[in-house]
Amino acid sequence: xxxNAPPTTTFLVVDxxxxxxxxxxxxxxxxxxxxxxxxxxxxxxIEMLKAKKVDVVITxxxxxxxxxxxxxxxxxxxxxxxxxxxxxxxxxxRKENIIAAAQAGATGYIVKPFTPETLxxxxxxxxxxxxxxxxx
Amino acid sequence: MQDSPELEALFDQVYAExxxxxxxxxxxxxxxxxxxxxxxxxxxxxxxxxxxSLLRRLHSTLQELGYDRSIEYAVGDALPDTVERLxxxxxxxxxxxxxxxxxxxxxxxxxxxxxxxxxQFAQQWQRCAQGSLSLEEFKQLVNDTLIxxxxxxxTLDLLQQHLTQIVMAQDFQDRTNQVLGRAIEITxxxxxxxxxxxxxxxxxxxxxxxxxxxxxxxxxxxxxxxDRALINQAQVDALLESLGF
Numbered sequence: 001x002x003x004n005a006p007p008t009t010t011f012l013v014v015d016x017x018x019x020x021x022x023x024x025x026x027x028x029x030x031x032x033x034x035x036x037x038x039x040x041x042x043x044x045x046i047e048m049l050k051a052k053k054v055d056v057v058i059t060x061x062x063x064x065x066x067x068x069x070x071x072x073x074x075x076x077x078x079x080x081x082x083x084x085x086x087x088x089x090x091x092x093x094r095k096e097n098i099i100a101a102a103q104a105g106a107t108g109y110i111v112k113p114f115t116p117e118t119l120x121x122x123x124x125x126x127x128x129x130x131x132x133x134x135x136x
Numbered sequence: 137m138q139d140s141p142e143l144e145a146l147f148d149q150v151y152a153e154x155x156x157x158x159x160x161x162x163x164x165x166x167x168x169x170x171x172x173x174x175x176x177x178x179x180x181x182x183x184x185x186x187x188x189s190l191l192r193r194l195h196s197t198l199q200e201l202g203y204d205r206s207i208e209y210a211v212g213d214a215l216p217d218t219v220e221r222l223x224x225x226x227x228x229x230x231x232x233x234x235x236x237x238x239x240x241x242x243x244x245x246x247x248x249x250x251x252x253x254x255x256q257f258a259q260q261w262q263r264c265a266q267g268s269l270s271l272e273e274f275k276q277l278v279n280d281t282l283i284x285x286x287x288x289x290x291t292l293d294l295l296q297q298h299l300t301q302i303v304m305a306q307d308f309q310d311r312t313n314q315v316l317g318r319a320i321e322i323t324x325x326x327x328x329x330x331x332x333x334x335x336x337x338x339x340x341x342x343x344x345x346x347x348x349x350x351x352x353x354x355x356x357x358x359x360x361x362x363d364r365a366l367i368n369q370a371q372v373d374a375l376l377e378s379l380g381f
Contacts, residue, residue, distance in 0.1 A: 019309040026303045030296065062314065091311075093139045095146065102150035109147060111139040113307050116300055118139075125144075129151065 001117070003031045004124050010035040010052070014045040014059035014071065015089070020112075024058055027116045042066030046074060049081065056126065057086045061097070069104055076105040085126045089114075214322045221319040225312045232308035239301040246295055257281060331375065 013024045013036060021038045028036055037052060039045035041063060048054065057075065061068040068088055075081045085107040090097050093111040101109050108126040110119060260277050263269055269277065 015310075017310040017313065019306050023303055023307055026300070030300060093143050095143065098143050098147050099150055102147050103154060105154070106147075107151075113304075113311065116304065 001120055001124070003028075003033070003120050004127050005033075005055075007032050008035060009033060009055045010037065012037050012039060012045060012048055012054040012057045014039045014042065014057065014063070014068070016040050016060065016063045020060065020089075024119070027119050030116065031120065042068075042071035042074070045071055049075070049084075054084070056123070057084060059086065059088060061088055061090045061101075069100060072101070072104045072106055083130070085130050087122060087126050214326050218319045218322045218326075221315045221322075224315055225319075228308045228311050232305045235305035236302050239298040239305070243295060243298045246291060246298075250291065253284060257284065335375070 011028055011033060013021050013028075015021045015024070015038075018040070021040075025036050025038070037048055037054065039048050042059075043066060045057070045059065049057075059068040059071055063071075066074075072086055072088065075084060075086060082105075086105070088101045088106045088109045089112060090101070090109055091112045098109060107129055108122050110122040114122075257277075257280070260269075261281075264274060264277060
């Protein structure tokens with residue numbers, strides 16, 4: 001199943017683990033996406049968002065200094081990023097995490113460890129939700 | 137707890153409610169952020185002070201309870217917790233190794249078959265270039281070559297799948313990193329508590345022979361304790377050595 005997004009889509013992968021960033025980049029590249037930028041923390045991610053047009057953010061939850069949830073809240077506080085798709089990566093599927101992510105404005109979530117198929121599936125759900133919300 | 141359709145439905149529900157709410161109150165822009173901020177600001181200052189002094193009392197009480205509690209913590213909670221964490225690391229790394237080895241075991245025969253077939257085609261086409269093939273042999277070679285190329289994409293896709301399996305197996309590093317970090321932290325705390333116990337129980341006749349600087353015991357935050365704390369392994373070693381251990 002392919003990812004239902006144009007091949008020019010730019011992804012920002014935020015994770016303090018270089019291994020996880022490489023894994024996500026690898027899956028995206030396997031699906032034909034080459035426009036992938038990476039940030040190892042939330043502050044760098046915000047700088048990157050300001051400097052470059054990003055279409056989708058995939059962020060880890062557990063990161064030092066700024067958690068993925070805090071990053072999400074910062075992103076949503078900027079009007080220009082109010083509809084930016086953000087996929088949250090959580091290490092456990094706890095109800096409170098899922099609710100907190102959705103309430104803070106996440107567009108989707110994925111639980112670690114995940115397979116490439118699940119990542120594709122979750123990204124497609126993100127694109128579906130965005131098209132429903134924006135009416136695109 | 138694993139991901140499930142129920143959780144996905146829960147996410148969908150909260151997401152839908154939130155966006156419904158946003159649509160119905162277009163006037164209030166950035167309300168998600170404002171809400172969370174308001175929640176934080178609702179906690180009054182006296183509450184923080186009360187919480188702080190309560191924590192200070194709890195900390196002091198725990199200290200007054202004596203170091204026997206440290207042993208209880210070390211033996212009862214910290215070490216089993218560390219063992220559990222290390223066991224998790226052992227399990228996850230073993231799983232990752234198995235996944236990688238399984239993938240390479242699957243790749244090898246595909247690689248060998250492709251290599252043998254290509255070698256055979258190279259020889260056949262070499263004979264063809266030299267004009268050594270009969271018309272029938274040539275027709276057969278063209279047909280075989282066509283089939284080989286028609287099958288190549290699915291064979292290469294299979295290789296790609298196994299390579300992805302190897303890449304995905306590396307997530308063990310992310311999964312074990314935090315667990316190992318916590319296990320190291322616990323082990324350091326236990327060591328620190330045990331050294332404190334040791335220092336506290338030094339017989340008076342031995343005390344005189346020991347460098348006074350080593351008697352303060354290691355602490356978690358050396359900055360707060362200044363120069364009097366045992367801050368590194370060399371100093372712990374020196375203390376243990378001076379005590380004859």
